[in-house]
Amino acid sequence: MGRNTRKRRTPLATKIVAGAAALAVGGGGLVWANFYASAHEDHGGHNRTRSAGAQVATIDCPDVGQKIRDVPDRARGEVDGELATMDSQITDAYQRLATTRRAQAGDSQFVQNSILGPLKDRRKAIIDRIQLEINRAGGRADDNLDELAGCQGRPADQQQDGGGQNGGGQNDDGQNGGGQNQDDNGNGVAGPVxxxxxxxxxxxxxxxxxxxxxxxxxxxxxxxxxxxxxxxxxxxxxxxxxxxxxxxxxxxxxxxxxxxxxxxxxxxxxxxxxxxxxxxxxxxxxxxxxxxxxxxxxxxxxxxxxxxxxxxxxxxxxxxxxxxxxxxxxxxxxxxxxxxxxxxxxxxxxxxxxxxxxxxxxxxxxxxxxxxxxxxxxxxxxxxxxxxxxxxxxxxxxxxxxxxxxxxxxxxxxxxxxxxxxxxxxxxxxxxxxxxxxxxxxxxxxxxxxxxxxxxxxxxxxxxxxxxxxxxxxxxxxxxxxxxxxxxxxxxxxxx
Structure with a gap:
């Protein structure tokens, strides 16, 4: 495995410890915003009336990395980099999911149109590049990888049965069918519960x-x-x-x-x-x-x-x-x-x-x-x-x-x-x-x-x-x- 000549970053262990960091209860980090589609919400955080169709808690994407097989050695570095970019895309989409609860409450198609749809397009572009890199290096890319581009939203209490397949109580628009909202335990992030x-x-x-x-x-x-x-x-x-x-x-x-x-x-x-x-x-x-x-x-x-x-x-x-x-x-x-x-x-x-x-x-x-x-x-x-x-x-x-x-x-x-x-x-x-x-x-x-x-x-x-x-x-x-x-x-x- 060859050495990447990209400049090394400073190890985390050598960074200055943040004293009064901005993350006090979700201040600077990835916060979990609990918003519900109800006009009868107590904004003090108590006695919330949840909507009949609770919002999705997280994003579920097929794991492309576990599905690829025939990758020539000289293409593995590029493919691993593309897969890492795909992980970052999911992280970015999840952050948008977690910080747009009020918009989601007012528009049943918001998650599909503003988060899952654009995510699918970005993932499709990366899958196309992965296939090209594999084929260019003398391998044979799976033509069916495009089927893994789409992601779904689902509630936090719904775990997959195995095998990395999508499904399990989701509607086609990416909204869940009545699962529970994810609770942040008051600490500003989603989970554990x-x-x-x-x-x-x-x-x-x-x-x-x-x-x-x-x-x-x-x-x-x-x-x-x-x-x-x-x-x-x-x-x-x-x-x-x-x-x-x-x-x-x-x-x-x-x-x-x-x-x-x-x-x-x-x-x-x-x-x-x-x-x-x-x-x-x-x-x-x-x-x-x-x-x-x-x-x-x-x-x-x-x-x-x-x-x-x-x-x-x-x-x-x-x-x-x-x-x-x-x-x-x-x-x-x-x-x-x-x-x-x-x-x-x-x-x-x-x-x-x-x-x-x-x-x-x-x-x-x-x-x-x-x-x-x-x-x-x-x-x-x-x-x-x-x-x-x-x-x-x-x-x-x-x-x-x-x-x-x-x-x-x-x-x-x-x-x-x-x-x-x-x-x-x-x-x-x-x-x-x-x-x-x-x-x-x-x-x-x-x-x-x-x-x-x-x-x-x-x-x-x-x-x-x-x-x-x-x-x-x-x-x-x-x-x-x-x-x-x-x-x-x-x-x-x-x-x-």
Whole structure:
């Protein structure tokens, strides 16, 4: 992957912390304006009479990036850039949706005519460019990509069934058919809401329904483990880039990431940069990149990125919560030995757009310490006093044996099957398991409102839903260390 010569931006961690930022209750950020089509509204914020046809809460667009396959290597940079532009278009459209509630209340066609229609035209233009770039580089673009240009509006309480398809209670004009308005909890941004939380005692043991994230190891096969200690981001390395999905694109994630391990992580980092960087890992042979979206406590704290894109300007507000512990462990395969990961192998697990894409790629596991047999994918747990909030991720551990990345950043990797084996054509590599533990004051839920909620950073239109949690990894272990990891796992030893 070649280096982008575009000038590097200043890392967020080095910016001056905004003191009296303009984001006091939505002042300078992406605000959620609750307006209803009723002449009997109490403008003090109480006793609102909602209209019969409540307004859409967010924008649902087909994920073009997950649908493309045949992209020649020399066109991938251009295609990734176009897809990042498409993400920005959705963000801009969502901002317009969130700030034009009064206009929407007075015109039933406003969303379609002023937001969704123009968005479709802009997306169509980008899809045409993507097809041209693929074909020009010797690939064969899917002629049906144009079908993915159109977006819909839908209520916040309506999640897709999976597979990234549109639908689910929408009228043709993009307005929803009576879903509930999204509540801002009084903090100026959309989500999370009370329904996004669940008391861990109300979660049934062993009931997690995610189709992904199976642990690869078991009683048979290669039973060893290798644990690498890379800290909890003590160096305050944050940015809103995404080196895997949007290389060379500033603010490609539209939300802020925690980074541990490699210390040269931004959109413009080349493989050479990663190989030559410092690492926060105790074992200096591990320069791998481990990153995930930050959790925030929406308590009114003005963070360093309160006015920045990716931060408060895109609805990610409040105090950034670092994990109290970050356990990074590699495990083996139930069916036999594992082979070495290639250097610079890239893996994305979970889906930052699961709320609108559906759960086909969701890989979220939320729980509380002491309740690890109770896992949820689409709720944040309310943990009892003294119990930590847990985020656990089991990565894909089946590699196609050839590629360190793929056009949609997924096809070169696969999850193990129910019996622990890899799909045909794939071979087992060490499975990365990430367990993050947080000390978070338990939010209170009263009268349908959640006070001081915590939430994962997200694309604005994903409304901070817990199912959008995801995790990213780039292998930058030196050859000797990777061989040590493989040998340890295959011998059945526990190493670090």
């Amino acid at each position: 009370a329904d996004d939380f669940i008391d861990i005692n109300d979660v049934q043991p062993n009931s997690r329904n995610s189709r992904n994230g199976l642990a690869a190891n078991g009683d048979g096969g290669s039973t060893g483990t290798f644990t690498t200690d890379c800290g909890v981001n003590e160096n305050n390395l944050f940015n809103s880039d995404n080196l895997i999905a949007a290389p060379g694109v500033d603010n490609g994630a539209h939300h802020t990431h925690d980074y541990v391990g490699n210390q040269d992580n931004d959109a413009f980092s080349s493989d050479e940069d990663l190989a030559n960087a410092d690492t926060s890992c105790q074992n200096q042979g591990d320069k791998s990149t481990y990153y995930w979206p930050v959790l925030r406590l929406q308590d009114g704290t003005q963070e360093f990125d309160a006015n920045d894109q990716g931060g408060g300007a895109e609805g990610n507000i409040g105090k950034i919560l670092k994990p109290a512990q970050a356990e990074l462990k590699f495990v083996g395969s139930q069916q036999g030995d594992v082979v070495a990961m290639p250097k610079f192998l890239r893996i994305i697990t979970g889906d930052a757009k699961s709320f609108t894409n559906g759960d086909a790629n969701a890989n979220t596991s939320w729980s509380c310490s002491g309740f690890e047999d109770r896992q949820v994918t689409d709720k944040y747990p309310l943990c009892p006093e003294g119990s930590q909030v847990l985020r656990t991720t089991n990565f894909q551990s089946c590699w196609d044996g050839q590629n360190i990345d793929s056009a949609n950043h997924r096809d070169h990797m696969a999850f193990v099957q129910e019996d622990g084996s890899c799909p045909e054509g794939f071979q087992a590599v060490p499975q990365l398991q990430v367990r993050l533990a947080y000390d978070i004051p338990t939010p209170t839920v009263e009268n349908g409102q959640v006070q001081n909620p915590y939430a994962v950073d997200s694309f604005p239109e994903q409304l901070h839903k817990p199912i959008t949690d995801h995790n990213d990894f780039i292998n930058v272990m030196d050859e000797d260390l990777m061989n040590e990891v493989v040998d340890c796992i295959n011998r059945g030893e526990d190493c670090q």
